[in-house]
Amino acid sequence: MSEKNSGLTTYYAPVMVLLLIVGSFFLGRLTAQLDSVKKGAAAPTAAAPSGDQAEPTRKLDVPSLKGYAKALGMDSNKFDKCLDDGTYAKRVGDEQKEGSGLGVSGTPSFFVNGVLLVGAQPQSAFEEVIDAELKDGSGDKVSKAAGGDGLRKKLVNGQGPVMGAKDAKIKVIEFTDFECPFCERAFPTISALMEKYKGKISLEYRSFPLSFHPFAQKSAEAALCANDQGKFWEMHDRMFAAAQ
Numbered sequence: 001m002s003e004k005n006s007g008l009t010t011y012y013a014p015v016m017v018l019l020l021i022v023g024s025f026f027l028g029r030l031t032a033q034l035d036s037v038k039k040g041a042a043a044p045t046a047a048a049p050s051g052d053q054a055e056p057t058r059k060l061d062v063p064s065l066k067g068y069a070k071a072l073g074m075d076s077n078k079f080d081k082c083l084d085d086g087t088y089a090k091r092v093g094d095e096q097k098e099g100s101g102l103g104v105s106g107t108p109s110f111f112v113n114g115v116l117l118v119g120a121q122p123q124s125a126f127e128e129v130i131d132a133e134l135k136d137g138s139g140d141k142v143s144k145a146a147g148g149d150g151l152r153k154k155l156v157n158g159q160g161p162v163m164g165a166k167d168a169k170i171k172v173i174e175f176t177d178f179e180c181p182f183c184e185r186a187f188p189t190i191s192a193l194m195e196k197y198k199g200k201i202s203l204e205y206r207s208f209p210l211s212f213h214p215f216a217q218k219s220a221e222a223a224l225c226a227n228d229q230g231k232f233w234e235m236h237d238r239m240f241a242a243a244q
Helices: 003-042 062-071 076-084 089-101 123-136 139-145 181-196 216-228 232-240
Strands: 109-112 115-118 162-164 170-176 201-207
Touching: 062 076, 062 216, 062 232, 076 216, 089 201, 089 216, 109 123, 115 123, 115 139, 123 139, 123 170, 123 181, 170 181, 181 201, 181 232, 201 216, 216 232
Parallel strands: 170 201
Antiparallel strands: 109 115, 109 170, 162 201
């Protein structure tokens, strides 16, 4: 071998070694990725739906409603007959008409001393109105400043099941739909408010089943059937927590 060729070999040898090392590294990376793809193809997983695209997470069909009543210790024969006969179908419809007359078009809709708050709003939005009502009765002004209509509607209290202090200064009436995902979302918020303002607040229920929710009507009737046995709020809470 000539001196020239020997010099070239000495020069290129380290370069070739380096290229082989780099090539081996990327080949290993590619092999690992291919293995990962193969494993993924063998056991595919569907992306979890998000927001309002999610599948219903609660069972509210008639058999499930009857099962909840039984689990809550109700007289199954009385409850089942009440639900099957549609005993409270008219009352549910009347409450819905009442809500529509007050401007309710969606759920959940809350009237805090007559001041309307719509939707699953953050707890702070309720607190601002409640605190203003407790301070000087200016919840309507606070609501208007936050984008509400600022109107105080006249409602008749004590027509539906009530939770909380009878002489509460803050009277909340909720028009709700048990199948509504926004009502489900608002459920823990309202529970937190009932605890925070304990002794100063009451919550009264009104039915407002939306027509495009197939189980909403019967769920509303089931709640009122449970009320006959003194189990309204237990049934109310169970239906909002009825995970599959």
